[in-house]
Amino acid sequence: MSIPKFDLDTFIRLIEQIVSNTQVGLVVADARLPDLPLTYVSRAFQKITGYTEEEAIGKNALFLHGSDTAQPALAELRAALREGRPHHATLRNYRKNGEMFYNLLTVLPLFDEQRTLTHFIGIQQEVADLKHAEEDLHNIHAAYNARLQVMSHELRNPLQAIAIVVDLLEKQPHTPSDAVFHRRISSLRRAVQHMADIISKVLHQQPEEMSLDLEKVNFCLKLEAVVDQYAEVAAQKQITIHLDMPSEHCFVRADRIAIIEVLDNLISNAIKYSPPNKTVHIRTTPTGQLVRCDIANEGQGFSEEDKKHLFQPFATLSAKPTGGETSTGLGLSIVKRLMDKMNGSIRCESEFGKGATMIIELPIWREGL
Numbered sequence: 449m450s451i452p453k454f455d456l457d458t459f460i461r462l463i464e465q466i467v468s469n470t471q472v473g474l475v476v477a478d479a480r481l482p483d484l485p486l487t488y489v490s491r492a493f494q495k496i497t498g499y500t501e502e503e504a505i506g507k508n509a510l511f512l513h514g515s516d517t518a519q520p521a522l523a524e525l526r527a528a529l530r531e532g533r534p535h536h537a538t539l540r541n542y543r544k545n546g547e548m549f550y551n552l553l554t555v556l557p558l559f560d561e562q563r564t565l566t567h568f569i570g571i572q573q574e575v576a577d578l579k580h581a582e583e584d585l586h587n588i589h590a591a592y593n594a595r596l597q598v599m600s601h602e603l604r605n606p607l608q609a610i611a612i613v614v615d616l617l618e619k620q621p622h623t624p625s626d627a628v629f630h631r632r633i634s635s636l637r638r639a640v641q642h643m644a645d646i647i648s649k650v651l652h653q654q655p656e657e658m659s660l661d662l663e664k665v666n667f668c669l670k671l672e673a674v675v676d677q678y679a680e681v682a683a684q685k686q687i688t689i690h691l692d693m694p695s696e697h698c699f700v701r702a703d704r705i706a707i708i709e710v711l712d713n714l715i716s717n718a719i720k721y722s723p724p725n726k727t728v729h730i731r732t733t734p735t736g737q738l739v740r741c742d743i744a745n746e747g748q749g750f751s752e753e754d755k756k757h758l759f760q761p762f763a764t765l766s767a768k769p770t771g772g773e774t775s776t777g778l779g780l781s782i783v784k785r786l787m788d789k790m791n792g793s794i795r796c797e798s799e800f801g802k803g804a805t806m807i808i809e810l811p812i813w814r815e816g817l
């Protein structure tokens with residue numbers, strides 16, 4: 449079947465229909481007149497910009513960028529128009545009512561048979577998505593900043609431990625074979641390694657969300673390492689750490705960095721909020737499918753009001769560090785988030801004035817699960 453061709457009239461009517469009904473704005477400027485005045489503006493152009501035909505015809509379209517004339521994209525557009533080249537640009541434009549919108553502008557040169565430039569066609573497409581993109585970018589920045597804030601908080605505790613141990617090392621006369629000296633050095637090395645692990649994780653992952661690798665982790669070894677790291681800090685405040693471990697090591701399904709972050713926060717908190725000459729009790733017990741660890745101090749404890757906000761970021765609680773230590777109010781919210789992600793849990797048992805016990809539970813490691 450042969451398809452009949454359009455006659456010129458039909459073709460022109462068809463183009464008119466397309467031009468006046470399309471959602472994108474269409475304008476024509478006369479390139480033979482100085483200042484490129486508009487000679488045609490479509491219905492969609494009027495709808496997008498709010499300017500009527502009478503207001504736009506005869507003027508250069510630059511009224512659309514109002515006083516926002518320092519846009520770098522304008523210089524390129526100007527050069528393309530001067531040289532009679534097609535061009536795309538995204539510009540900030542302003543409707544008649546002053547509202548800003550992003551205009552994805554295309555300009556196309558039109559030449560006559562003598563190859564003389566006679567007109568420019570302008571196609572305006574409002575890109576609402578750019579607004580969303582800006583919002584998204586803003587949110588990503590906020591999430592990134594929040595992560596950096598968390599990171600600096602996480603690094604503070606191990607750093608503090610390092611500073612104290614280094615102080616002691618400096619003051620203490622030692623020989624290379626000295627056992628205490630070696631214990632302190634390895635405690636230092638572990639703290640530094642933990643910091644390096646956190647930093648590399650932050651640097652190699654997208655800022656929005658840190659993912660965890662759940663694997664077989666020896667909970668008892670990790671706990672001993674963190675307790676060891678805080679032995680000196682506790683000793684400085686004459687605090688005794690009493691560690692009660694099961695007879696056999698227990699293995700949990702957890703992220704090896706996150707579990708240290710959790711224990712680090714809880715043990716450093718227990719010491720931080722404990723008055724001098726008291727004991728921090730840490731007890732680990734395997735209970736069926738879970739490993740439970742209680743970290744208890746004999747400090748001020750939490751009021752009922754405190755308990756409601758305990759795991760929220762920047763919660764202001766009544767308890768204050770007892771030795772002039774710093775607190776950002778982020779630690780417990782981080783711990784809660786990490787425990788949730790490891791399919792574990794955290795809760796607090798406390799009576800105001802009678803100390804506090806943080807109880808964490810993690811799933812026991814099962815082969816093949």
Ligand SMILES: Cc1cc2nc3c(=O)[nH]c(=O)nc-3n(C[C@H](O)[C@H](O)[C@H](O)COP(=O)(O)O)c2cc1C
Binds near residue numbers: 571
């Ligand atoms: C056909 C055509 C359509 C145009 N449409 C727009 C537009 O929608 N928004 C805009 O900011 N500039 C538009 N311009 C560009 C401005 O009219 C102007 O040429 C440009 O901003 C450079 O102007 P200047 O050299 O006087 O600063 C268009 C230009 C032409 C030729």
